[in-house]
Amino acid sequence: MQSNEVILKISHLSKFFGQNEVLKDISTEITKGEVVVIIGPSGSGKSTFLRCINYLELPTSGEINFKGQILSHSTKEYVLDVYRANIGMVFQNFNLFPHLTVLENITLAPTLVCKVTHEEALLRATELLKNVGLSEKTHAYPRDLSGGQQQRVAIARALAMKPDVMLFDEATSALDPELVGEVLKVMRDLAHTGMTMVIVTHEMDFAREVSDRVIFMDKGLIIEQGTPLEIFSAPKEKRTIDFLKKL
């Protein structure tokens, strides 16, 4: 599914929290249709990296080239708002809007941000809900859904914006074990449609199966990256070997 078109070119990204350097000069490129999985021990900076990609967290320095548009920490807020609308994000804790129905959760941003007509947003939402297998929950409120269902709605909500890239921040970590599968299935289906995805996860089997490239991070650095086969079967760096051994 990969082409050679680079969607995100991330250059020398670094992030400080106070004196603490959480990301150290990270550079990488993400091409259209690529599925990148980021793994690493907790505190390695992988979630921060993901949150810096859509500027939810403002990087201290470095820049991102998004399809020719250069973004940095000095980019104006309204420009970043437009950029974020093109980057979908799925969170560990789902973060559905509890005061809105499932349908309203999905149609809100397209109508508000993209100025899509209500009918069109409705049509798209219905289609997306069908894809994630939740058509019968259209008018339910988030609190009436299981964690797995909520996360599937959250994925549909992000997809409703027709993003160029989807970011998954430990999307299955807060789920009961028996609910992980249904969310991974939706993510797997999405990967097969050619969506560009950057996934932070602890699900190694899933990473091995769907990813085109695995990035191993530790202490704010990219230690090693390669195909799943290279990383999981023949890791070169000592830290990667140690991490994978502990699983």
Place this chain on the structure above:
Amino acid sequence: MGSELSFWAFSQTIIIPRLAEGIVVTLKLTLISGICGLILGMILALMRISKFKVLSWFSLLYITLFRGTPLLLQILFIYFALPTIFEAYNINMVLDSFSAGILALSLNSAAYLAEIYRAGILSIPKGQTEAARALGLSRHQTMYKIIIPQTYRRIIPPVVNELSALTKETSLVSVISLSELLYVTQRIGSKYLRVWEVYIWAALGYLIIVIALSIFASRLEKHLEQKGGA
């Protein structure tokens, strides 16, 4: 005159007709300054959490000032001192006791309501803001479409608390001779030299307003709950 009447006869002929007039003034004071306070309080709360430091500081100063001084003093200041300040600057403005009362009560309740709103806004989990911003919503859209609607149900109990306090505090305005509930009943009391009857009726008047308010609030809360609210 009137002193030989029984409690019921005195109440019926003398107190109740005048009481209605006092209750109307008290209700007007409560409603108008309550609504002004609710609106001004929201503005102050938004200023307080604004990223513009000047707005935030102004709001903090305002809230500190109005919560840190007695309401009675604020009423007296607005009614007696403000006109002399206007005069000194040749501003032609007259404040009757009703407007002065409304002004003082509105400004005062706004300070308390601002803190209630602010607490409500801050109680919404950070993930809600992040999810909204990640979808491309601007800071404003996030606040008005996602955060504030979620605060409604949470803040109803403290807001009602504040509004019932306001209802009772309207009685302080009697010091500037505004014929609200307490003032009216006191006047009857001193005219007919019957004290306990008039205070009982005044107490009943406030009770009825406050109870009506809390019944309305719990209905509203249930209604919002059924609608799904957070």
